Structure formats: C-alpha cells, structure tokens
Amino acid sequence: MEIDFTRLRYFVAVAEELHFKRAADRLMITPPPLSKQIKLLEKELGGELFERTYHEVRLTTLGAQLLGPARDILRQVDELKETAEQITKGTTPIRVGATAYAPSDFLAQLETAVARQPEPTEFSVPGSAAEVTAKLVSGHIDLGLIHLPSSDRRLRHKIVATYQGAIAVRFDDPLAGQEMVGIEALRDRDVVIDFARPNPVVLAGLTRRLNARGVTRIVRTTSQLGGELEMATQVFNRHLVAVVSYAPASAIGRIFSPPEFDLIPIDENTWPPAEIALAWVPDRLRHPAQMESLVDRISAAVAPVRHGLG
Template identity: 30%
Template structure:
C-alpha cells in the first residue's frame, strides 16, 4: 500500500506535540478524525506508532523512526510541489538568496536590464537555512558564506572579505585601531551551530547585536556587515590575523534551469 502523505502529516503533528487534542487544533480537524487517521496509518504500516496510557502519549521505536523519516518525506514533498508550481508558471521569475552584508543591487539590476521579461527577487538567508532553501526550491540560487554543507550543491567561489570583531560599545578593546586574535583570548565567543538543548540558536545579525550588546559574548563578522549595520552600543575593530570570510554563489547541482545558467554566466562574465 502506498504511504498516504496526509496521514504522515497528521502523525508528525501528534508526534511533535505528543497530544492528540493540540495536534487536532494545529491541523484544524476534529480529534476523533485525527485518532482514526492515526489508527489507519498504524494499520497501513503494520506497526504501533504511539504508546497510549493514563499518563499520555509517547512514541514507540517505530514512531521515532517514522518521525525522522516523515519529516524528511514531507519536506521533500513540499519542495517537489514548489518546483512543479514554479515550472507551471514558466521561466519568468528568479529568486536570489543572500547572506547579510552581501549587496546584490548592481548585479540584479544589470541582470534585470539584460533580461526584461524576467522578474528578479532577492531573499535573505541565514547560516542555518542557506543550503535547505536552495535544495527545496525556495530560492533558485544564493550568495552564501562558508562554512557550507556542499552536498547537492554546485559552488562558484566569488571573493573573500576581511573580518572584524563585533564588541560591546564599552568593551575594554573598543576604540583600538586593530587587534590580533591573541588580544581576544579569554573572551566568551558566541556559538551559532549545534546549540545545546537549552540554548536558543543565534541566527540573524539583529540577534547578534542583542547578544553582543548584552554582554553575552563577542563574535567576528565580515567587514561588509560592519559597513552596513551599526548601533551605538556596538563597535567593530579589525582583526588582522582573522581567517577571511569567503563568499560563493551556490545552486542545486541536479537542477536544470536556463534562468540559473544564464545568471551564473552573467556573474562569471562580470568577474572576467
């Protein structure tokens, strides 16, 4: 029997909330209907997905497995739906992602002037979704900063930038003409990737501002970020021996698109 994606979506809601009533509210369906759909899915798979007792609902081993696989399956189905809808609209719109600090205005204007029948839009991406938004079709290609999970992507290196320390305005090193990494020994560095279970991941430049200004820690940012974003309680100081920040243009390796190929060629031509 084919796996019913609607039932999988219902299952994921219950598995995430571990509560049939709240899951039914999220899904905008009646709880008895949701319960019947879950029982039907368990029958389809010939496996119990939940343990139900007086203390509530918990996942079985099979349920944990389906939650992992189901999330990936639903994400893939959603990406397929977006790509099909985009294809149905025809090759008339290009969405270009970019990280904070990277200015696309001149590139997008030049591309739009050379291709007047194509609508070009820009969308900001963050470090924790930059690859996913390309692979699921939300953006067609994007200007990314390393580190990058390269699986499934084609990368075109573009340029590097020096990095500067982002410090609270009253920091002991504020006002220095420049620093080296050793000057920052003993400082608390903000963590972005793989936060602990009780941590809130820092995603955007605005969140970095709040964390640094509050004294939670310091970080390094590309010089373009320092040039474009400022606050009176934040200061930037060049770090002469910091590893440069690398910017690349990335797109899905397996995707065939005349628009993407044309944009990449225009970028290559501008570099030559």
C-alpha cells in the same frame, strides 16, 4: 484515510524544530492552532506523533517513522504544483534563494541585481545557508547564495563577496577604540559566534579555527536561531566579544554601532575573511551553461566584491 497536506507540513515543521513556538514562527501562525492541527493529524493517523513535556518536545516512534515519508509526500506535492505551473504559464522563472544570514546590505544589492536580469526570476530568502543548499540539491531553487565552505560536492559555486572579520565589543571594553585587532587578542575572553548557529557546518568550522588560534571560551547567548538583538544585549550586559563580519552598513553592523558598541576589523593576517558565493547544482539544470552566464552577470552587478579594510 484522508490526510490534510497542510497538517503534514505542520508536522514536518514541528519535527524539525522540536519546538512548537519556533515551528509556529516558521509557519507564520500562532502556537494554539498549530497544536490543534497536530492533534487532528494524530487522530487521523491513530497515534501520537510527539511526546510533549514542559521542557521539551520529542518524536514518538510513530512520528520518527513517518517523518521521512511525510517529507517525500510534500516534495511530490510541490513538484506536482511546479509541473502544473510550468505547463500553464509556459515560461518557468529562475528561482534564486539566499541565506538570510548574509549581510543585509549585500542581500539588498543581490535582490536588485537578480530583478534586473532579462530572464524571469523569483527571489526568496529561505533561511540559513544549509537550508539554501538543501533546496538546491532537492531542485526547489536553481541558484542559491551560501556561505563557504560547503561540504556538498554536487555544488558548483562562484565567490561574489568577501568580508573581513570583525569583533563587536561594548564601548568601554579594553579593546574598544583600536583601529584593528589580531585574533589572538580574544584569548582569555568569552567569545560569541551565535550569528553562525543556524549553519552547523559554518559554526563547527569557526569553532575549530578559533580553538586553533587559542580562543577557546566560546559562549552561547541566544535561545533561538538568529537573535541578533538578544546577542547584542548579552554582549553589552556581560562584556562579551562577538566575532562577526565587518559590514557596518548591514543590519548587524548597525546594531553593533556607536555609541553602545564598537565594531573593529580583525587583521586578516590572523583571521581569514568570510566568503559568500552563488551556488548551483549542474545536474539539476537543463542548461548549466546558461546558469553560469547568469551568475557572471549577477556577480558583476553586485560589485565591489571585497568588503573591509584589507
């Protein structure tokens, strides 16, 4: 039996998304060829990998049992490629990955800082902080930008940015026009935190903290991971309140800008700021001390650390 590694990657993507369109977007292809390649893989393996209905996609028993081995095979293939690249190219670049859900202006600063380091580097934005953490732990990247807190004790980290919380509301909302609000002002309001949906740990933590402050009406506005424009549209149409980071120069800050919206800082006495950190796994590195030196240099280059009114 011969199995195409590309088809295995397609299988894993669909299995993780349980949605052909999202998996196709992630793989940067269109759904029809993805569906065709999955069918060819099913033919090679002798059984169906997914149960497809109009409303959902589920793994079959065969698919569920093959998902783990497929991931292991792909990991080994990636490691083989990396080993060959190290041997043929000599110098191995330091691989830096960043969560796509950090403020966009800060990501631009970070990428510039990484590129200016004397060591050869590679910069990528693989997805959520959870995905960045997974790549750190698996050894696919050496340094990662993540949101805190992180539940993985294997990580070491250094905070490189702190963002004051903010709310985004429609221009004619009762809260619009205020210089600052307390988090208690969101009680009895429908509140959106969909920007955190790609990171289940952060999403759960935000939900618990809001509930503890008496903010319990958490609503969902996006049908897919991310979807800032969809979130903004529903905040406008349904008079919702979005809890975000106070980063007016970022992409999401510009989306929630006048004249349609008002972005208002949250009083830090009522809501702690968000922390973003550079993280690494010492056990995965040959020279952990060199990584700490690199982190210190990058951290200094992306100053100022604190964003907001304070």
